[in-house]
Amino acid sequence: MTNHKPSIAVYKFSSCDGCQLSLLNMEDEILDLAKVVNIAFFLEATRVIQPGPYDIAIVEGSITTPHELERIKEVRRESKILVALGTCATAGGIQALRNFEDAGQYANTVYAHPEYLNYLKTATPISEHVTVDLELWGCPVNKAQVIEVILALLNNRKPNLPPYSVCMECKRHGTVCVLVDKGIPCLGPATQAGCGALCPSCGRGCYGCFGPFRGANVESLSETLQSIERYPGETLRLFRNISGYAPSFRKTADKLLNMEAKK
Amino acid sequence: MNNIEVSALARVEGEGGLYIGLENGKAVEIRLDIYEPPRFFEGFLQDRFLQEVPDITARICGICPVAYQMSSAFALENALDIKISPQARALRRLMYCGEYIESHALHIYMLQAPDLLGKESVFEVAAIAPDVVTNALRLKKIGNEILKTIGGRSVHPVNVCVGGFYQWPDAAPLKALLPDLEWGLQSALDCVKWAVTLPYPDLEVDYEFVALHHPDEYAVIEGEVWSSKGHKVSIADYETRYIEEHVKHSNALHGHTVDGNTYLVGPLARLNLNYEQLLPRAKQALVENKISLPIKNPYKSLIARAVELVQFYKEAIELVKAYKPEGPAHVELKLKAGEGTGATEAPRGLLYHRYKIDDNGMIQFAKITPPTAQNLPRIEADLFALAPQIVSMDEDKATRTAEHLVRAYDPCISCATHFLKLKVEEK
Numbered sequence: 001m002t003n004h005k006p007s008i009a010v011y012k013f014s015s016c017d018g019c020q021l022s023l024l025n026m027e028d029e030i031l032d033l034a035k036v037v038n039i040a041f042f043l044e045a046t047r048v049i050q051p052g053p054y055d056i057a058i059v060e061g062s063i064t065t066p067h068e069l070e071r072i073k074e075v076r077r078e079s080k081i082l083v084a085l086g087t088c089a090t091a092g093g094i095q096a097l098r099n100f101e102d103a104g105q106y107a108n109t110v111y112a113h114p115e116y117l118n119y120l121k122t123a124t125p126i127s128e129h130v131t132v133d134l135e136l137w138g139c140p141v142n143k144a145q146v147i148e149v150i151l152a153l154l155n156n157r158k159p160n161l162p163p164y165s166v167c168m169e170c171k172r173h174g175t176v177c178v179l180v181d182k183g184i185p186c187l188g189p190a191t192q193a194g195c196g197a198l199c200p201s202c203g204r205g206c207y208g209c210f211g212p213f214r215g216a217n218v219e220s221l222s223e224t225l226q227s228i229e230r231y232p233g234e235t236l237r238l239f240r241n242i243s244g245y246a247p248s249f250r251k252t253a254d255k256l257l258n259m260e261a262k263k
Numbered sequence: 264m265n266n267i268e269v270s271a272l273a274r275v276e277g278e279g280g281l282y283i284g285l286e287n288g289k290a291v292e293i294r295l296d297i298y299e300p301p302r303f304f305e306g307f308l309q310d311r312f313l314q315e316v317p318d319i320t321a322r323i324c325g326i327c328p329v330a331y332q333m334s335s336a337f338a339l340e341n342a343l344d345i346k347i348s349p350q351a352r353a354l355r356r357l358m359y360c361g362e363y364i365e366s367h368a369l370h371i372y373m374l375q376a377p378d379l380l381g382k383e384s385v386f387e388v389a390a391i392a393p394d395v396v397t398n399a400l401r402l403k404k405i406g407n408e409i410l411k412t413i414g415g416r417s418v419h420p421v422n423v424c425v426g427g428f429y430q431w432p433d434a435a436p437l438k439a440l441l442p443d444l445e446w447g448l449q450s451a452l453d454c455v456k457w458a459v460t461l462p463y464p465d466l467e468v469d470y471e472f473v474a475l476h477h478p479d480e481y482a483v484i485e486g487e488v489w490s491s492k493g494h495k496v497s498i499a500d501y502e503t504r505y506i507e508e509h510v511k512h513s514n515a516l517h518g519h520t521v522d523g524n525t526y527l528v529g530p531l532a533r534l535n536l537n538y539e540q541l542l543p544r545a546k547q548a549l550v551e552n553k554i555s556l557p558i559k560n561p562y563k564s565l566i567a568r569a570v571e572l573v574q575f576y577k578e579a580i581e582l583v584k585a586y587k588p589e590g591p592a593h594v595e596l597k598l599k600a601g602e603g604t605g606a607t608e609a610p611r612g613l614l615y616h617r618y619k620i621d622d623n624g625m626i627q628f629a630k631i632t633p634p635t636a637q638n639l640p641r642i643e644a645d646l647f648a649l650a651p652q653i654v655s656m657d658e659d660k661a662t663r664t665a666e667h668l669v670r671a672y673d674p675c676i677s678c679a680t681h682f683l684k685l686k687v688e689e690k
Contacts, residue, residue: 014302015325016322016323016324016325016328017324017325017326017675018322018324018325018326018328018418018419019325019418020325021325021326021418022418024369024373025365025403025404025407025417025418027400027401027403027404027407028400028404030400031386031389031393031396031397031400034386034389039386045373045384045385045386046383046384046385046386046387047377047383047384047666048383048384064302093322094307094319094322095302095303097307098303098306098307101306105306139322139419140325140416140418140419142416195415195416196415198415198416198421199415199421201415202414202415202421202422202428202429202430203429203430204421204424204429204430207315207318209419231312231623231624232623233312234312237311237312237315241315241318241319242322
């Protein structure tokens with residue numbers, strides 16, 4: 001490696017700050033990380049702003065305002081590698097719930113003067129607007145996975161991320177299946193691994209915050225879940241939540257709504 | 264003074280801007296512009312099942328998700344007329360200890376201290392004082408470990424539910440934290456000692472402090488809403504005295520009292536109103552370090568946070584020692600239509616929630632008043648008070664002093680601010 005320290009820029013779009021906080025929560029690693037990379041732009045951590053271009057841009061949040069729409073294009077122009085960090089950046093996140101309703105109505109519910117606001121009708125993932133080189137899901141992302149991604153990028157290799165669903169993590173931990181054993185609706189079979197199967201290990205069902213697992217038979221899971229609902233519409237609400245705008249969850253929820261409408 | 268323009272205020276959460284309009288060397292207009300995109304949480308909550316609410320409201324803030332989970336859980340329990348078990352209540356306090364520890368350690372060392380030490384970031388502080396930063400990171404990590412042990416992860420933990428907890432966490436990993444917690448208590452005491460030596464800018468403000476008050480404990484999760492002007496209202500009556508309004512330059516609502524006055528929530532308000540309920544060790548820290556109350560300098564919120572670090576480390580030790588899970592972790596819910604309010608003290612201040620639910624437990628109405636919305640008008644007023652001092656400073660110092668003031672509030676402008684522009688304009 002040359003003496004050139006790769007530069008990293010961290011950006012926030014519409015989000016809760018929780019994913020970039022995962023960087024500051026690397027209590028054991030952050031000082032070492034600061035030695036091997038040049039933290040060139042990270043407003044939550046430092047006033048210093050070094051001009052681009054940057055080797056790696058880490059982007060948190062979804063695109064929800066006209067200004068953000070412009071800004072993400074600038075970020076892309078300034079960056080060699082762009083990483084979308086967290087479910088807001090990869091799928092719109094919780095903010096994307098507005099995509100299924102009339103955002104104007106939400107504005108009226110929350111704000112006395114919606115005319116003061118300047119927002120888009122939709123909250124969309126980064127990849128709808130610019131080319132994204134790498135996506136890391138999670139609401140919030142898993143700190144260990146963030147470290148893995150940064151290490152992989154620094155070493156010019158592919159990050160080692162689990163290619164299976166949350167179910168595998170339960171099996172590995174010896175967590176008894178909440179769905180089969182207790183009849184608790186769980187999105188684990190259709191959700192990307194990465195969190196460590198936290199919800200089932202607390203005796204509750206997964207609510208899909210790491211996004212859809214690609215090989216999942218979502219339709220079959222949806223049927224199973226409908227047969228064990230604890231309140232009417234539970235399956236629909238499970239799919240239409242934090243990762244609800246991700247294509248396979250979105251389609252499943254739409255289908256449930258259509259069935260509802262035909263009844 | 265010439266126009267000052269800073270492209271970004273760093274080390275705060277969210278996006279906003281700062282405008283100071285001057286006329287003959289006096290500030291005539293000050294605005295804290297909040298650009299942080301509007302996020303429609305109260306809208307999203309409509310027609311969701313009540314048990315989903317703590318998971319959704321957590322997403323308002325990655326730094327204080329526990330506060331949002333707690334206020335919503337208490338409000339919904341209130342709507343259903345259920346009371347959680349004493350063990351669940353103690354575990355919620357312990358969880359809150361974890362959040363206070365990680366949030367305060369983050370703010371003290373990584374967000375505000377660089378201002379007081381003339382540095383741009385914690386990385387620069389690490390270069391001159393590596394031990395301070397190493398200790399700071401450990402102090403913060405222990406808070407996150409508490410959250411992880413109880414809730415699975417520190418950001419958006421998954422174990423809190425309406426009725427209590429989904430499952431009791433195992434006692435062994437909690438007890439295993441005790442040596443770290445004892446170390447943390449000592450470090451927190453050192454933190455107070457260090458905090459009182461820092462060079463704070465001068466500014467004394469006659470605040471109306473507002474915080475929860477509880478006769479038997481340092482109020483965090485239940486109590487009455489007290490004001491330093493002598494007003495006391497129940498949580499259910501909060502909205503009869505404290506209201507929010509939507510102003511043009513801000514995507515965050517602005518709070519004030521019904522009399523139209525600004526007020527302050529957060530660590531200064533809590534410490535000034537509730538010091539009698541501090542644990543003896545934290546009280547002793549006040550005496551040992553000759554800290555006299557009330558503290559009215561907003562920059563010195565850091566001292567209040569340091570004292571709270573002692574309080575919550577000590578309380579965490581006691582709660583962990585006493586932790587003995589018995590009986591069900593949550594009360595079974597009997598659904599019925601109703602309305603409920605809940606308020607808890609987030610690290611940044613009072614966080615109020617109100618919900619209406621129908622017979623099936625679906626949310627019909629939600630109202631959330633975050634601490635930063637209540638403090639925004641107060642930050643603007645403080646900048647007015649600060650203006651005569653900063654107009655005589657050079658641009659760089661003026662900018663830093665104004666930025667530092669905003670940061671000292673620990674504003675959560677995502678609950679909000681990554682592009683806080685300071686613009687000082689001669690009219």
